[in-house]
Amino acid sequence: MGREGTHAAGRRGSRHEGAVPVQPMSDATKxxxxxxxxxxxxxxxxxxxxxxxxPGDRLLAQRLADRLGISRFPIGQAxxxxxxxxxxxxxxxxxxxxxxxxxxxxxxxRAERGGGDLASAYFRIAEDRLSGALPEHISEQAMRDRxxxxxGQLAQLLNRMAGEGWAERRPGYGWRFxxxxxxxxxxxxxxxxxxxxxxxxxxxPGYRLDGNLLRQCREVELRMLDGEIETASADTLYExxxxxxxxxxxxxxxxxFLDTLKRVNRIRRLLVYRSLADRSRYRQQAAEHLELLxxxxxxxxxxxxxxxxxxxxxxxxxxxxxRPLLEAKSHPEG
Amino acid sequence: MGREGTHAAGRRGSRHEGAVPVQPMSDATKxxxxxxxxxxxxxxxxxxxxxxxxPGDRLLAQRLADRLGISRFPIGQAxxxxxxxxxxxxxxxxxxxxxxxxxxxxxxxRAERGGGDLASAYFRIAEDRLSGALPEHISEQAMRDRxxxxxGQLAQLLNRMAGEGWAERRPGYGWRFxxxxxxxxxxxxxxxxxxxxxxxxxxxPGYRLDGNLLRQCREVELRMLDGEIETASADTLYExxxxxxxxxxxxxxxxxFLDTLKRVNRIRRLLVYRSLADRSRYRQQAAEHLELLxxxxxxxxxxxxxxxxxxxxxxxxxxxxxRPLLEAKSHPEG
DNA sequence: ACTTGCATTTCTTGCGGCGTAAATGCACAA
DNA sequence: TTGTGCATTTACGCCGCAAGAAATGCAAGT
Numbered sequence: 001m002g003r004e005g006t007h008a009a010g011r012r013g014s015r016h017e018g019a020v021p022v023q024p025m026s027d028a029t030k031x032x033x034x035x036x037x038x039x040x041x042x043x044x045x046x047x048x049x050x051x052x053x054x055p056g057d058r059l060l061a062q063r064l065a066d067r068l069g070i071s072r073f074p075i076g077q078a079x080x081x082x083x084x085x086x087x088x089x090x091x092x093x094x095x096x097x098x099x100x101x102x103x104x105x106x107x108x109x110r111a112e113r114g115g116g117d118l119a120s121a122y123f124r125i126a127e128d129r130l131s132g133a134l135p136e137h138i139s140e141q142a143m144r145d146r147x148x149x150x151x152g153q154l155a156q157l158l159n160r161m162a163g164e165g166w167a168e169r170r171p172g173y174g175w176r177f178x179x180x181x182x183x184x185x186x187x188x189x190x191x192x193x194x195x196x197x198x199x200x201x202x203x204x205p206g207y208r209l210d211g212n213l214l215r216q217c218r219e220v221e222l223r224m225l226d227g228e229i230e231t232a233s234a235d236t237l238y239e240x241x242x243x244x245x246x247x248x249x250x251x252x253x254x255x256x257f258l259d260t261l262k263r264v265n266r267i268r269r270l271l272v273y274r275s276l277a278d279r280s281r282y283r284q285q286a287a288e289h290l291e292l293l294x295x296x297x298x299x300x301x302x303x304x305x306x307x308x309x310x311x312x313x314x315x316x317x318x319x320x321x322x323r324p325l326l327e328a329k330s331h332p333e334g
Numbered sequence: 335m336g337r338e339g340t341h342a343a344g345r346r347g348s349r350h351e352g353a354v355p356v357q358p359m360s361d362a363t364k365x366x367x368x369x370x371x372x373x374x375x376x377x378x379x380x381x382x383x384x385x386x387x388x389p390g391d392r393l394l395a396q397r398l399a400d401r402l403g404i405s406r407f408p409i410g411q412a413x414x415x416x417x418x419x420x421x422x423x424x425x426x427x428x429x430x431x432x433x434x435x436x437x438x439x440x441x442x443x444r445a446e447r448g449g450g451d452l453a454s455a456y457f458r459i460a461e462d463r464l465s466g467a468l469p470e471h472i473s474e475q476a477m478r479d480r481x482x483x484x485x486g487q488l489a490q491l492l493n494r495m496a497g498e499g500w501a502e503r504r505p506g507y508g509w510r511f512x513x514x515x516x517x518x519x520x521x522x523x524x525x526x527x528x529x530x531x532x533x534x535x536x537x538x539p540g541y542r543l544d545g546n547l548l549r550q551c552r553e554v555e556l557r558m559l560d561g562e563i564e565t566a567s568a569d570t571l572y573e574x575x576x577x578x579x580x581x582x583x584x585x586x587x588x589x590x591f592l593d594t595l596k597r598v599n600r601i602r603r604l605l606v607y608r609s610l611a612d613r614s615r616y617r618q619q620a621a622e623h624l625e626l627l628x629x630x631x632x633x634x635x636x637x638x639x640x641x642x643x644x645x646x647x648x649x650x651x652x653x654x655x656x657r658p659l660l661e662a663k664s665h666p667e668g
Numbered sequence: 669a670c671t672t673g674c675a676t677t678t679c680t681t682g683c684g685g686c687g688t689a690a691a692t693g694c695a696c697a698a
Numbered sequence: 699t700t701g702t703g704c705a706t707t708t709a710c711g712c713c714g715c716a717a718g719a720a721a722t723g724c725a726a727g728t
Binding site for chain 1: 679680681688690691692696697698
Binding site: 367368369370371404405406407408427428473474475485506507508 | 708709710711718719720721722726727728
């Protein structure tokens, strides 16, 4: 998806970010909604789409607000927007309820998720860094000018990068990008970390993979085998893999394992960015994922751990076969 | 109107932080030095103290600046300060050189490292959180008032906490502190992560523990056994342990392992904060550390990994014995 | 030629104001 | 009594200004 979104506009973008390019909008909802309203809108639409809310059901503002962890206000806004879109009907004085033809409309709300501005800058920076377009040392000022970011935004990004280990403050002014990402060994090293933690997480004392989650994971894998491997975008495929592994590890109940995995995955995303997704291997991966799920369902943790280890090792080997491709820009250092 | 507060002193501390309480200072160096100057001062003093620079040696500004990764300016300031302190002699027109009695003075420069203001707030927050004094949800405004922080400072802290996984933005306003830290199982879980990664790191392909580093580690452990266990502060003891393990893991050359360990250690520090340091166990720990070093020296990685595993497991068990003490405030949660 | 020491430039951070989004209180309707 | 709809209050993000602090350029000295 075009994550590059706004870049030219830059500075004056205020906070509304790229979200909700819905259409000119009629008079009642002229002002473009903020982040929370946008999310609430999507969330309610999702509830209708998945059938949790059926036609005729009345929507209680407070209830929804609690569920989403926000106040009633953005809920009201969201409902008004959805009513205009024909998903809900407004009963003046008695709030809103799901329209009879709501569910069909609901599908059109496919997560036009924004959040874009910052995320897009993040990826642009990473890409520039990997391609060598960004110098090793640079001042915040220069970064702001280059990417059209406000002070706070840039600070957020830099902190994140620092946390991820590929940028660091210089003693005086400015920042320094470390070489971690540009070395071809990084990807392999990230896999060795996963190899250490993922199987171990399956052996955690309280491990319990929720039945619902398991079913959900299985369905995704089946859909993949059923053709999505060919049709989905490379980004989506990556996302799917990440989600699977995070779900598996998350079921360990040990947040340290999960956080670590999430962390390494976020970086890995940058590393695989340039590796042409070789779709054929996804087929085998999906099969292995399914086998793993079956084993976990039986509660055979040790066996599952072994499978997972083998799975990761397999991926890693395939990977080192592609490695020459990545070494286009090898920075010998030492 | 909460906001105009400015209530406590806090605010006007500018950025110089608690550093360098050196003394009223004579006229030449009246203005208190900034962060970089302070660090440069300490660095140069250290060079003199450790004998890298001997009496009579001339100090070249550019050389030092390059070595520290900063510009010549703060170097000059630092040298002037040190000259006033009697560590260096000023040769007008020809810079500075080490004074004959420099080395004795140098010892008095024991890293009076500041950085304090923020760090102290960080620990106060963590403590309040652990003791339950801080509510689960809170707005930035309330935090600022509570801890007397500027907007930027607070933002920095919150970002850091978010990165460490124990605070997160709420959808609307305000922040939410996750339960990670308050659950009594957390400490144990953190050890299980370490158990997964530390031994594995010893088996990394390019593992190589530098001879110098090894010797240094050994010395520290010996000093510990030689009495420091009784005399050093609890904080220092913790620090020593962390450093040892990070050195060992860092020698794997895989930054992902090291980062993960650092990360978990930072959080662990908050978790052990209240556990009364039981000094007796440090003795055994030191012995095990030494044995580990010896094994690594022989290059017996697998054996070392086993030792490390046993070591961690031992610590963990001791820990679960103390656990009842920590459960003072157990938050059962569904 | 190399360095110092100063002057100038550049960068960063703190603070307060402003505009807008979200939270909250309240009156009123069902 | 419960819940809606609006008005009020509160919180937060962005911006500009100004004060330092660090980086850099330059002339003079050795």
